[in-house]
Amino acid sequence: MNRVITIVLTFLVLLSGNAVPQEVRDIPEQKKTTIYFSAITLYHPIVMYQKYQPLMNYLTENTPYTFELKLSQDYRDIIDFLKSxxxxxxxxxxxxxLEAKKEFDVTPILKPLGP
Structure with a gap:
C-alpha cells in the first residue's frame, strides 16, 4: 500500500506543474530514492530511450525521486518486474x-485521454 501511495503522490506532484518546492528540486541525486519505470520495447531500445528519457529526466528534476527506465522485451517480464x-x-x-491485476492487484494511476 505504501508503494501505491508513493507512486500516486509522485504523479500528483508531476501534475501540479511548477508547484514543486525548491527544497525538492535541490535534493542531491544520490540521496533520492530510485523509482524504476518499465515499458515494452516496441521500437529499437535507442528509440525507446529517446521517447521516454525526457519524462524520466523531468520526473527526477521535479520530484523527490530519481526515475530510471528499465525496458523489457515482453509483457510477461514487465509483470514479473512489477511483482518482484x-x-x-x-x-x-x-x-x-488485467493479467497483472489478477495476479497481484496492481493499481492504475493514469489512463489515456482517448476512447
Whole structure:
C-alpha cells in the first residue's frame, strides 16, 4: 500500500506543474530514492530511450525521486518486474493490466485521454 501511495503522490506532484518546492528540486541525486519505470520495447531500445528519457529526466528534476527506465522485451517480464518490485511504475496495455491485476492487484494511476 505504501508503494501505491508513493507512486500516486509522485504523479500528483508531476501534475501540479511548477508547484514543486525548491527544497525538492535541490535534493542531491544520490540521496533520492530510485523509482524504476518499465515499458515494452516496441521500437529499437535507442528509440525507446529517446521517447521516454525526457519524462524520466523531468520526473527526477521535479520530484523527490530519481526515475530510471528499465525496458523489457515482453509483457510477461514487465509483470514479473512489477511483482518482484524490480520496477515500481509500468506502462501496461489493457490485457497486460488485467493479467497483472489478477495476479497481484496492481493499481492504475493514469489512463489515456482517448476512447
Amino acid at each position: 518490485n524490480k520496477v515500481q511504475v509500468a506502462l501496461l496495455g489493457g490485457v497486460t493490466y
